[in-house]
Amino acid sequence: MTDGDRGPDVAVTDAPSPKGAPTTARGVRTRAALVAAARTVFERDGFLASRLTDITAEASCSTGTFYTYFVSKEEIFLAVMEAAKDEMLHPGVPHVEASDDPVSVIEASNRGYFEAYARNAKLMMLQEQVATIDADFRQRRLERGEAFARRNAKAISRMQDDGLVDAALDPIMTSRALSGMVGRLAYSSFALGMQWSVDDLVETSTRLWANALGLRYRDDA
Amino acid sequence: MTDGDRGPDVAVTDAPSPKGAPTTARGVRTRAALVAAARTVFERDGFLASRLTDITAEASCSTGTFYTYFVSKEEIFLAVMEAAKDEMLHPGVPHVEASDDPVSVIEASNRGYFEAYARNAKLMMLQEQVATIDADFRQRRLERGEAFARRNAKAISRMQDDGLVDAALDPIMTSRALSGMVGRLAYSSFALGMQWSVDDLVETSTRLWANALGLRYRDDA
Amino acid sequence: MTDGDRGPDVAVTDAPSPKGAPTTARGVRTRAALVAAARTVFERDGFLASRLTDITAEASCSTGTFYTYFVSKEEIFLAVMEAAKDEMLHPGVPHVEASDDPVSVIEASNRGYFEAYARNAKLMMLQEQVATIDADFRQRRLERGEAFARRNAKAISRMQDDGLVDAALDPIMTSRALSGMVGRLAYSSFALGMQWSVDDLVETSTRLWANALGLRYRDDA
Amino acid sequence: MTDGDRGPDVAVTDAPSPKGAPTTARGVRTRAALVAAARTVFERDGFLASRLTDITAEASCSTGTFYTYFVSKEEIFLAVMEAAKDEMLHPGVPHVEASDDPVSVIEASNRGYFEAYARNAKLMMLQEQVATIDADFRQRRLERGEAFARRNAKAISRMQDDGLVDAALDPIMTSRALSGMVGRLAYSSFALGMQWSVDDLVETSTRLWANALGLRYRDDA
């Protein structure tokens, strides 16, 4: 399901390759070709069904070359994710911080998330698949989600102090729950094929989020 | 991730075995032993890592016998789920129906769900794994979730008509979102190892759910 | 060289196969075919150059069948040695025990050893090769040699007590040294291709052994 | 064990590199670095397990550079042995020549051998390993042993003529047998880990040698 427990907002590993980065320009090119090929193959066949030889064939290089840059399928998968990181963050997801209207911030955040998700739906499904298969990957994702959840929890806490948010809610669990809700919605929509528009997703999820926190929703009188 | 989008409440396949049920008493016993062994092995090693020979070994029968009752690993997995269905529904999750207090109903439902989840966490993780691997299983789960979501959506709709729930919410998407939220929470807690108590989970999720819908939360004056 | 440090006399492992022995008659036949094939292939190509597929081809079975009975090339090698054990002991190597004439006993023992060696020269060379490659095998051989050396040392000790043997010699080191001498001679002769007759080998080694211990050599007046 | 049949005394190949010696100073340095690295890696991992890339990595040079100086792993191994030749001979092993006391000469020779062996045990084991693997190397060693054995046999012959040594012994086989005995003892002690002191080894092997030949042992009245 989406990334870890994050829901809106994305952050991906930056673990360095165990096999040192290529020195020469040619090496850089080859490695990049492999990563690109891997993304293509993974998205087409899924992580499990993808064979290393499919990837090297797609990258037009020999089997051995794969092992010049990567140790395993898991590892090149991480590299694919790493390469997609910027792409997935691009939409500019503002963190929930001081601002005129908290609901607008949440809405913008959600919109950014859904749009990024739509653009990278295949990759997001892949993440889900790998997370259920690979405990390391799952752990890594969990930790990234942790960081994000804490940031969000802090924002919720602040709004509770300001009397804007239901004081009875546990900030961290609430953060997890609402992120999870949005993440799950995106997954259902783009990965499972539920046919919802981004606008509707944004509208409903933002309203639910705002209601849940006890924020006054923008358009309501 | 729970199954599909269900969140609270569980429903499992009832697809009949392609290999007709065993006729003799011995056959019934052998088949049952295989299903029990499969559950043990799947929970221990995960679906992917489990080999058919592990299952037959655990069931103390020969490799060939497996094929007397099942066509594939996928099929025996379905049988495991089928066998666990009752067990997982047991805690008595009342559907959201007419009653004095909607929030109490939601709370009871959530509690039932979290408790069932806790008891069957390994199996729930397995479901997640298989869903990301097997398109058929994913589809099946989606459909079951669909039915459940529609029932829930109907209840929400009714409450909107009665002026109890925020009328601006799309019932079906809301149903999905809130179920997803609870499902995700359970997954984080029992599968990923977040250390939350069932009471806290019930409390927070129920409050968020009630707030999100616009219901007045029980204890609040 | 030769086996462990034994020199005359042979004793081979009786470690049971980690993969349980076959249950059916067919299984027993197949396993035996594999062991026989392995001996043929090992003797023909050497341990290192032998590929598992060469062995299964020679045994007329599929690759997978190999793994029904053995875990690795090392393991089937042990089985080959085990199967050859009787064959190699056959010549009746009497232990050095009380008897009329110690020198005759030594001579008979040496003759038995050289004859067995000649019959199984290829296998003996294989043992050498594997011992330099595989630490486990080396250790195993060392331990078997240890037991044999102690037996021999005891006999030497007894003869020292009886005033038959040079009392200044350390029994255990002497046992090792003389066994090693004979083993090395056999290796040079049959494995390295030194062209010596068994009679000459027996004559010289026995005389050296007797002289070294300080025994009076039979034929000398 | 030990090298060929040599026992005491050591002599190593002086085959010239097929790839002509380096011309530039840098070349000389690189080649030397490779040989040193090879020794380190061979001693650490054994000949078989050592990969060319391990050696170049240890020598801090590129893979390609290896082929500037060597044709194969076998070839660099010979170079390592060549480089170690002096080191292994160093202890000054006097050949068995005219002298006051034959036993003293044998003793000095044995001591020199055991001490050299102890210093270069890893290399000696390597030699064993390679000899069982590489027929060329085995042959080369055999020939060197041959030369040494003949020298020794001549000395034995002379002593037989002088009535100092048992005339019934075949000089060449005796030479091989006794050298083999000492070589095997050294191997057991330093390569297999038998815990014997050099003094004890020298004492016992010299006494056995002297007895075997029929020489009167120094200390005996």
Place this chain on the structure above:
DNA sequence: TATGAATGAGCATTCATTCAT
């Protein structure tokens, strides 16, 4: 029904060797 031996396609992985820069 039950058995368990036999099958073999399928895939990952290694590493000596080459060669363009």
Place this chain on the structure above:
DNA sequence: GATGAATGAATGCTCATTCAT
């Protein structure tokens, strides 16, 4: 001379599936 990326043949090993007994 030195570099290190690229190569790809060679091989080990797994495991779902079949089938004779």
